[in-house]
Amino acid sequence: EIVLTQSPGTVSLSPGEGATLSCRASQSVSSSYFTWYQHKPGQAPRLLVYGASSRATGIPDRFSGSGSGTDFTLTISRLEPEDFAVYYCQIYDISQVTFGGGTKVEIK
Amino acid sequence: EVQLVESGGGLVKPGGSLRLSCTTSGFTFSGAWMTWVRQAPGRGLEWVGRIKSGGTTNYAAYVNGRFTISRDDAKDTLYLQMNSLKDDDTAVYFCAADVPGRGVGELDYWGQGILVTVSS
Numbered sequence: 001e002i003v004l005t006q007s008p009g010t011v012s013l014s015p016g017e018g019a020t021l022s023c024r025a026s027q028s029v030s031s032s033y034f035t036w037y038q039h040k041p042g043q044a045p046r047l048l049v050y051g052a053s054s055r056a057t058g059i060p061d062r063f064s065g066s067g068s069g070t071d072f073t074l075t076i077s078r079l080e081p082e083d084f085a086v087y088y089c090q091i092y093d094i095s096q097v098t099f100g101g102g103t104k105v106e107i108k
Numbered sequence: 109e110v111q112l113v114e115s116g117g118g119l120v121k122p123g124g125s126l127r128l129s130c131t132t133s134g135f136t137f138s139g140a141w142m143t144w145v146r147q148a149p150g151r152g153l154e155w156v157g158r159i160k161s162g163g164t165t166n167y168a169a170y171v172n173g174r175f176t177i178s179r180d181d182a183k184d185t186l187y188l189q190m191n192s193l194k195d196d197d198t199a200v201y202f203c204a205a206d207v208p209g210r211g212v213g214e215l216d217y218w219g220q221g222i223l224v225t226v227s228s
Binding site: 001032037039042045050086090092095097098099100 | 112143145152153154155158166168169202204210211212213214215216217218219220221
């Protein structure tokens, strides 16, 4: 079973700053099957990036995904107030789906 | 507009059963792979299982035969039958849809979630 480890667990930043979120897989995975989500309390999670680097419909271009193999990154270039949330990575497998533990981006 | 609305949650005693429903609209349900994800209090997202178009199912290991996912394509509705519930099944349960046409395995649309509390 693939394990996804996200870091940092929590990051404190100010609006306008950039954020770099990391997700490391326990073994090499296909970029095609790698996804990022945003989740705010009391709301439905929101698809941000699929295929490691493709933005979902309606996602602002300040969000970008990159990476391959075991190391993937979500970059938020300039944090807007609405970007403070928890971010999860996810990998698809033929028999299961795995989420990372999440990174909370909080207001400093 | 795409909508996924979960229902059927509530308080149940350990060992009890509950059936969640997820009523959908705005996309071609019959072609979507449908998934249940849960979030226990203070924890992250955790995959429960999925049902592919056509009916094949996969489950997380911790389900251990206790949960069954099914779908009714005529009603555009997804179900999660949960039996032998334990305290640590307490969570908000989300349904989500993977629709064909983009990547592979991403969950394009999500419901708002429904709370299941297992407690005596």
